[in-house]
Amino acid sequence: MQVSVVLRESVLTTDQLYDYLVPKNLEDSILIGQFVAVPFGKGNRSEIALVLDLFPDKERQYSLKSIQSIVDTIPVIFSQQIALLSYMRARYSCTYGDAIRLMVPAYVSEKKSKGMRKCAYLLDPDHAKSLLAEGEVDSLPQIRIMEYLLECEFASVPEIMGALSISRSPIETLSKKGIIGFASKKQEDKDVPEEVISDTIVRVDPFPPTDAQSEAIDVITRADKKKEILLFGVTGSGKTEVYLQCAQKILDNGNHVLFLVPEISLTPQMIHWISERFPGKTAVLHSRLSQKERYEQWDKIRKGNAQIVIGARSAIFAPIQRLKLIIMDEEQDTSYKSETHPRYHTRDMARFLAKNLDAVFLLGSATPSIETYFAAKSGYITLLHLPERVHESSLPKTHIIDMREELKMKNRSIFGMQLRQAMESALARDEQIILFLNRRGYASMMLCRSCGNVISCPHCSVSMTLHAKKKDRPAMLVCHYCGKVMRPPQNCPSCNSTLQGRFGMGTQQLEEYVKAEFPGVPVIRMDQDTTSGKNAHATLLSAFREKKASILVGTQMIAKGHDFPDVTVVGIVSADLLLRASDFRASERAFQLITQASGRAGRGDKKGQVFIQTYDPEDDVLICAAMQDYDRFYQNEIEYRRRLKYPPFRAFGSVLLSHEEDETAYKQANLVLAALKEYAGTMENPHGIEFYGPAPAQTFRLRDRCRYRINVKAMKKSDLSYLFSSIRNRFYKEDYLLYMDIDPLW
Numbered sequence: 001m002q003v004s005v006v007l008r009e010s011v012l013t014t015d016q017l018y019d020y021l022v023p024k025n026l027e028d029s030i031l032i033g034q035f036v037a038v039p040f041g042k043g044n045r046s047e048i049a050l051v052l053d054l055f056p057d058k059e060r061q062y063s064l065k066s067i068q069s070i071v072d073t074i075p076v077i078f079s080q081q082i083a084l085l086s087y088m089r090a091r092y093s094c095t096y097g098d099a100i101r102l103m104v105p106a107y108v109s110e111k112k113s114k115g116m117r118k119c120a121y122l123l124d125p126d127h128a129k130s131l132l133a134e135g136e137v138d139s140l141p142q143i144r145i146m147e148y149l150l151e152c153e154f155a156s157v158p159e160i161m162g163a164l165s166i167s168r169s170p171i172e173t174l175s176k177k178g179i180i181g182f183a184s185k186k187q188e189d190k191d192v193p194e195e196v197i198s199d200t201i202v203r204v205d206p207f208p209p210t211d212a213q214s215e216a217i218d219v220i221t222r223a224d225k226k227k228e229i230l231l232f233g234v235t236g237s238g239k240t241e242v243y244l245q246c247a248q249k250i251l252d253n254g255n256h257v258l259f260l261v262p263e264i265s266l267t268p269q270m271i272h273w274i275s276e277r278f279p280g281k282t283a284v285l286h287s288r289l290s291q292k293e294r295y296e297q298w299d300k301i302r303k304g305n306a307q308i309v310i311g312a313r314s315a316i317f318a319p320i321q322r323l324k325l326i327i328m329d330e331e332q333d334t335s336y337k338s339e340t341h342p343r344y345h346t347r348d349m350a351r352f353l354a355k356n357l358d359a360v361f362l363l364g365s366a367t368p369s370i371e372t373y374f375a376a377k378s379g380y381i382t383l384l385h386l387p388e389r390v391h392e393s394s395l396p397k398t399h400i401i402d403m404r405e406e407l408k409m410k411n412r413s414i415f416g417m418q419l420r421q422a423m424e425s426a427l428a429r430d431e432q433i434i435l436f437l438n439r440r441g442y443a444s445m446m447l448c449r450s451c452g453n454v455i456s457c458p459h460c461s462v463s464m465t466l467h468a469k470k471k472d473r474p475a476m477l478v479c480h481y482c483g484k485v486m487r488p489p490q491n492c493p494s495c496n497s498t499l500q501g502r503f504g505m506g507t508q509q510l511e512e513y514v515k516a517e518f519p520g521v522p523v524i525r526m527d528q529d530t531t532s533g534k535n536a537h538a539t540l541l542s543a544f545r546e547k548k549a550s551i552l553v554g555t556q557m558i559a560k561g562h563d564f565p566d567v568t569v570v571g572i573v574s575a576d577l578l579l580r581a582s583d584f585r586a587s588e589r590a591f592q593l594i595t596q597a598s599g600r601a602g603r604g605d606k607k608g609q610v611f612i613q614t615y616d617p618e619d620d621v622l623i624c625a626a627m628q629d630y631d632r633f634y635q636n637e638i639e640y641r642r643r644l645k646y647p648p649f650r651a652f653g654s655v656l657l658s659h660e661e662d663e664t665a666y667k668q669a670n671l672v673l674a675a676l677k678e679y680a681g682t683m684e685n686p687h688g689i690e691f692y693g694p695a696p697a698q699t700f701r702l703r704d705r706c707r708y709r710i711n712v713k714a715m716k717k718s719d720l721s722y723l724f725s726s727i728r729n730r731f732y733k734e735d736y737l738l739y740m741d742i743d744p745l746w
Contacts, residue, residue, distance in 0.1 A: 001021070001022035001027050001030065001054065001055070001056060001057060002019055002020070002021055002022065002054075002055055002056065002057045002058070002064070003019070003020050003022055003030065003036070003051050003053065003054050003055075003067065004017045004018070004019055004051075004052050004053040004054075004055075005017070005018055005019075005020060005036065005038060005049035005050060005051050005052060005067075006018070006049060006050050006052060006096040006097075006100075007040065007047055007048070007049050007050075007096070007097060008035065008047070008048040008049060008050060008097060008100050008101075008104075009047070009048070009097050010095045010096045010097035011095060011097065012095060012728070012729070012732050013732075015095040015096055015097070017052065017053075018038070018040075018049070019064055020036075020038055020049075020064055020065055020066060020067045021057065021064045021065070021066040021067070022054075022066070022067060023066050023067070026067065026069075026070060029070055029073065030051065030054060030067075030070065031051065031054070031075050032051050032052065032053065032054050032075065032079070032082070033050070033051060033075030033076060033077040033078055033079070033081075033082065034050075034051050034070055034071070034072060034073070034074075034075050034076065035048055035049070035050060035051075035070075035071035035072050035076050035104075035108060036048075036049055036050075036051055036067045036068070036069065036070050036071060037049075037067065037068040037069045037070075037071055038065070038067050038068060039065050039068060044065070046068060048071060049067075050076070050077060050096070050100060052082060071108070072108055074302060074303070075302075075319075076103075076104045076108055076302070076319070077100075077103055077104065077319065078319055078321060080323075080353065080356055080357055081103060081317065081319060083352075083356050084103075084317070084349065084352060084353055084356070085099045085100070085103065087352050088342065088344060088349065090721060090725070091344075091348070091717070091718075091721050091742070092342040092343060092344050092721070092742065093342075093721065093724045093725045093728045093740055094341065094342035098341065098342050099342065102314060102317050102342075103317040103319075104298075105291060105294050105295045105298050106158065106291060107158075107291045107292060107294065107295035108295065117156050117184070117185060118156065118157065118182055118183075118184060118185075119154040119155060119156050119157075119182065119183055119184070119185040120145075120149065120154070120155055120156070120157060120160060120171060120175075120180050120181070120182055121149060121153060121154050121155075121180060121181060121182075121183060122146065122149045122150065122153075122179065122180055122181075123178060123179060123180060123181045125149075125150060127179075128146050128149075128150060128179060129150065131146070131179070132146060132147070132473045133473055133474070134474070135473060135474045135476055135485075135486075135487045137485065138484060138485050138486055139170055139173070139483050139484065139485055140478055140483040140484075140485050141164070141166045141167075141169075141170035141483045142170045142173060142174055142179075142483075143473070143485065144164050144166070144532055145160060145164065145166070145170060145171060145174060145180070146174070146179065146180075148160060148164060149180065154183070154185055156291070157171055158290075158291045159290045159291060164532060170483075206241070206244065206245050206248070206277070207238075207241055207390075209238075209241065209242070209245065210238065210388075210390055212237075212385070212386050212387065212388070213238055213241060213242050213245075213386065213390075215384070216231060216242050216384045216386065217242055217245050217246055217249075219382065219384060220242070220246045220325075220360060220362055220384070221246055221249045221250070223360045223382070227354055227355070227358070227359065227360050227361060228351065228354065228360075228361045228363070228380075228381040228382070229360065229361070229362050229363070229381060229382040229383075229384060230331075230363045230364075230365075230368060230372055230373070230375075230376045230381055230382070230383050230384065231362060231363065231364040231365075231384050231386065232365065232366075232368055232373070232376070232383060232384065232385050232386070232630075233364070233366060233385065233386030233387070234366050234386065234387060234388065234389060234395065234599075234628060235366045235389075235395070235595070235596065235598070235599020235600075235603075235628075236389040236390065236395075236599060236602075236603050237366070237386035237387070237388060237389055237390060238386060238389075238390040239329070239364045239366075239386060240270075240273060240329075241390070242364075242386070243259065243327050243329070243362070243364065244273070244274065244277050246325060246327075246362070247259070247274075247277075247278070247308060247325060247327070248277070248278075250324050250325045251278070251281070251307050251308070253324070254322065255322045255323070255324035255325070256306075256307050256308070256309070256320050256321070256322045256323050256324065256325075257307065257308045257309070257323075257324070257325045257326075257327065258308075258309050258311075258315065258316070258318065258320055258323055258325070258326045258327065258350075259274065259308060259309065259310045259311075259327045259329070260311065260312070260313075260315060260316065260326070260327060260328045260329065260336075260346060260350070261310070261311070261312060261329050261330070261561070262312065262313075262329070262330045262333030262334075262335040262336055262560065262561075263312065263333070263335045263557055263560070264286050264287060264288055264312055264537055268537060268538035268541060268542070269541065269561070269562065269563070270310055270329075270561075271284055271310055274308055274310055278307065278308055281306065281307040281308055282306060282307075282308045282309070282310060283297045283298075283300045283301050283305075283306035283308070283309050283310070283318075284297055284309075284310050284311060285297055285298065285301075285309065285310075285311035285312075285314065285315040285318055286311050286312045286314075286315070287312065287314070288535070288537075298318065298319070301318050301319055301320055302319040304321055304322075312335070313335060313336055313338065313346050316346050316349045316350055316353065317349075323353070323357050323359055324357070324358075324359045324360065325359060325360050325362065326350045326353065326354050326359055326360070326361045326362065327362045327364065328346070328347065328350055328361070328362065328363045328364065329364050329365075329561065330364070330365055330560050330561055330596075331347060331363035331364060331365050331368060331369065331372060332365050332367055332368055332369040332372070332592055333560065334589070334745050337743065337745050339745065341739065343739075343740075343741045343742070343744075345742075345743055347363070347372075348717075363381075366595060366596065366599060366628075366630075367591060367592040367595050367596060367630060368630075369588070370588055370634065370637055370638060370641060370647070370648065371647050371648040373630075373634055374638060374648045375648070389603075394602065394607070395602070395608075395628060396570070396598060396599075396601040396602040396607070396608030396609055396610045397607070397608070397609050397610070398598060398609075398610040398611075398612065398626040398627070398628075399418055399609070399610065399611050399612070399626075400612045400614065400617045400622055400623070400626050401416040401418055401419060401611055401612065401613045401614070401617075402614070402615075402617045403416060403613055403614060403615050404615055413517075414505065414510065414513055414573065415517075415571070415573075415613075416611065416613055418611060419569075419571045419611040419613065420517075422569045422609050422611065423518070423551075423569055423571070426568050426569045427518065427521060427550055429568075430550075430566075431550075431566050431567070431568040431569070431606065432544070432547065432549075432550055432551070432552070432564060432566045432567045432568070432569075433550065433551045433552070433567065433568075433569045433570070433571070434551075434552045434554075434558060434564075434567055434569070434570045434571070434597070434600050434601070435510060435514065435551065435552070435553045435554075435570075435571045435573055436554065436555075436556075436558065436559055436570065436571065436572050436573065436593075436597040437505070437506070437507050437510050437553070437554075437555065437573045437574060437577075438555050438556050438577055438578060438593065439504065439505070439506045439507065439555070439574075439577060440465070440480075440506050440507050440508070440527040440528055440529055440555055441465035441466060441467050441478065441480075441506035441507070441508055441509075441529070442465075442466045442467050442468040442475075442502070442506055442508040442509045442512075443465070443466040443502035443503060443504050443505060443506060443509060444463065444465055444466075444503065444504025444505075444506060445463035445464070445465070445466075445502075445503050445504055446463075446464070446466055446477065446488060446500055446501070446502055446503075447500075447501050447502075447503050448492035448494060448495060448497055448499060448500060448501070449497070449499040449500075449501050450492065450495055450497035450499045451492060451494050451495040451497065453492055453493065453494035453495065455477060455488075455489070455493065457479035457481065457482065457484050458484065459479070459482050459484055459701070459702075459703050459704045460479055460481045460482050460484075460699060460701055460702045460703065461699060461700045461701040461702075462479060462480075462481055462699055464477035464478060464479050464484075464486070465477065465478050465479075465480055465506065466478075466488060466502055467508060467529070468508050468509070468512065474487065475487075475488055476488070481699060481702055481703075482702065482703045488500070505573075505574070507525055507527045507553055507554060507555060508525070508527075508529070510553050510573060511523055511525040511553045514551055514553060518551070521550050521551060522548060522549040522550055522551075523549055523550070523551045523552075523553060524540055524543060524544050524548075524549040524551070524552050524553070525553045525554060526540050526541075526552060526553070526554035526555070526557060526558050527554055527555045527557070528555070528557075531557070537557075541562065544564065545564060547566065552564075552567075556593055558597075558600070559593050559596045559597040559600070560596045561596075562600060563603055564600065564603065565603055565604030565605075565606075566604060566606070567600055567601055567602075567603065567608070568601060568602060568606050568607065568608050568609065569601060569608070569609050569610075569611070570597055570598055570600050570601040570608070570609075570610045570611070571610075571611045571613070572594055572597055572598070572610070572611065572612045572613060573613055574613060574614075575590070575594060575612050575613060575614040575622055576614050576615055576616060578590035578593055578594065579616070579619060579621060579622075582698065583746055584641075584644070584646050585745070587621050587633075587637060587640075588637060590621050590625070591621050591624060591625050591630075591633050594612060594621075594622070594625035594626075595625045595628055595630075597610075598610040598612075598625065598626075598628070599628075610626075612625070612626055620633075620636060621633065624636075645690075645713055646713075647743070650688065650713040650714065650715065651713070651714045651715065651716055651717045651719065651720055651742070651743075652711070652712070652713055652742075652743060652744070653711070653712045653713075653714070653717075653720040653723075653724065653740070653741060653742045653743075653744070654709055654710070654711050654712070654740070654741045654744040655672060655676070655709070655710040655712070655724070655727070655738065655739070655740050655741075656697060656707055656708070656709050656710075656738070656739040656740075656741070657669045657672055657694070657707065657708050657709075657710075657736055657737070657738050657739075658702070658705040658706060658707040658708075658736060658737045658739075659705060659706060659735075659736040659737075660704060660705055660706070661706065662706040664736070665705075665706045665707065665708055665736065666694065666706075666708055668736050669693070669694035669708035669710060670694060671731075672694075672710065672727055672731060672738070673691060673693065673694055673710050675726070675727050675730055675731070676691060676710065676712065676723055676727060677691060679722070679723050679726040679727070680723060683719065683722065685715075687715065688713070688714060688715040689712065689713065689714045689715075689719060689723075690712070690713040690714075691710060691711070691712055692710070692711040692712075692713075693708065693709055693710040693711055694708040694709065694710050695708065695709055696708060696709075697709045698746070705737070717742055717743075720742050721742070724740040724742070727740075728740065
């Protein structure tokens with residue numbers, strides 16, 4: 001027998017099929033989709049490879065090496081995933097290795113190494129505490145690693161990377177600085193976190209569906225010709241109940257379900273709901289699981305022991321064998337798009353998988369993406385509508401607050417008078433409040449009132465964000481792009497003035513202000529800074545749900561999907577922040593976030609109120625969001641997209657090139673543009689391809705590299721894939737970095 005394999009860690013120069021012989025003693029055990037060990041290269045170093053094809057040996061003019069062993073007897077990738085692997089490689093110009101790393105946990109090949117693992121630890125914990133307290137560490141990822149190790153003492157490198165969502169680089173830097181060391185520790189089986197245990201949950205029966213829900217369930221579970229469906233329902237309309245009852249029917253037929261949620265903050269809530277309905281049948285996949293936990297959940301799915309898989313973006317690669325329903329909740333959410341290579345969109349992956357498996361692909365949202373709603377209105381996918389809230393609850397009453405008028409009335413508070421009065425009344429009735437501000441930190445910049453100098457990151461062309469003092473470390477300025485940290489200067493670095501001002505309120509300052517204005521009222525803040533710990537999302541949300549706090553302050557992670565029956569007031573503190581981004585999707589994102597945040601109010605049997613604070617109350621996006629009038633917003637937005645040939649009327653892609661020297665970066669960007677035009681000329685139908693740039697990227701300097709962007713419009717995404725693959729192969733060995741992105745978010 002003979003096999004064709006690809007290397008698990010393939011790079012561009014080794015990204016191809018390699019043929020090997022199968023030893024006689026392994027012929028009865030070898031299967032497509034298995035990991036095998038193979039001798040590779042002149043030195044015959046042992047490499048892990050994935051079997052993609054298996055066939056009888058044939059005569060040849062050359063000799064073949066033989067595989068060494070089978071790493072895991074059960075395939076790590078099934079046939080439908082092999083097709084997805086090839087599709088992803090072609091669509092997103094990545095290697096087989098890039099795609100395999102997303103699909104198969106690294107622990108698959110590590111689990112056989114019994115006993116010892118290399119773990120990091122603080123060489124001197126007291127010294128580490130002192131460095132943090134004195135602000136001597138100048139990198140946010142390094143600070144988080146030190147805080148993590150102070151808490152848990154020992155942790156493996158993969159565990160730290162997974163828990164904190166960081167790369168290996170800051171760990172290595174701390175080692176070079178003599179702050180952390182490494183030791184071999186016995187591998188201990190940690191308890192699986194509560195959020196992935198479902199066997200002890202008591203089953204909860206389905207709620208009786210409304211007429212609209214019944215119709216939706218019937219269409220979804222009997223879908224034949226049109227396998228892709230958009231469930232468009234207002235906030236609180238019972239989309240989750242539709243998902244669960246459809247899932248029940250799929251399970252009753254012996255098939256499996258994939259349930260995608262956009263953000264890890266939504267995962268614990270969805271796990272709880274699904275586990276209550278289907279005890280003992282679920283598996284969970286998301287980025288905050290340790291390597292061992294992720295492997296255990298993945299292996300449970302691979303062996304067919306989980307009928308429902310719940311997870312964030314990467315769960316689309318789970319090895320589900322009898323998948324017949326893919327649910328994508330909050331389908332419009334930007335979290336479904338990867339911003340690291342390979343830059344895939346979960347929606348495209350799910351669409352391909354559903355077609356390949358003859359499965360139903362169900363997208364759900366109260367504010368669908370423009371592209372999805374256009375496809376539904378055009379008849380390409382089925383549109384189902386849930387126009388009213390369930391349980392006789394009504395949509396909240398929304399007020400647009402003109403902050404210009406507040407200033408005229410000498411109100412210089414963060415809160416307009418109406419919002420403040422509503423908050424006081426809600427607190428008096430023991431009800432809860434959500435305050436939404438989509439900016440983390442204390443203040444977005446420090447500015448000198450004397451000369452106008454703004455303190456910027458020394459490595460990036462952005463202002464540094466001020467973070468207030470914590471109990472274990474001082475106030476600090478943070479670059480949210482590269483992680484650079486430094487102490488706020490007492491005097492202006494430019495003119496030595498002491499008139500340093502803090503401008504642009506963030507969630508940290510809002511939390512401080514709320515505590516001062518409502519003394520004694522417990523407040524929870526939820527943003528990227530408070531949720532860096534492993535189970536922080538679940539802990540904070542659980543505390544608010546149990547009414548351990550009356551006010552929840554947060555960024556966009558609190559705006560979607562959550563169901564808090566006692567929340568009756570939602571304040572969108574500064575809607576203008578959402579509207580002024582320089583991006584063609586800015587209005588869409590603003591409408592979605594404001595509508596979703598508003599939808600958190602009045603979900604129980606109490607009336608809800610929403611207060612949108614703005615200095616531009618006539619803005620049509622705000623008016624549509626306040627009315628929850630998606631159709632009016634869509635009509636305005638689709639006409640704008642049509643005129644300027646943006647998606648869904650054209651495919652949109654971006655090439656980003658960076659170099660340490662500005663002149664070199666610009667010169668090379670022009671060479672890349674010339675190559676793109678050259679390859680476009682070789683296409684059978686180059687009609688509709690347009691190039692823009694090269695122009696400086698919005699954040700021009702990032703980590704000491706100058707960046708130029710080329711934007712491309714084409715008729716189809718496959719045209720972009722062809723162009724990007726061509727330039728990737730041509731410019732691979734150059735000394736600058738080249739990134740390509742289809743459907744870039746920004």
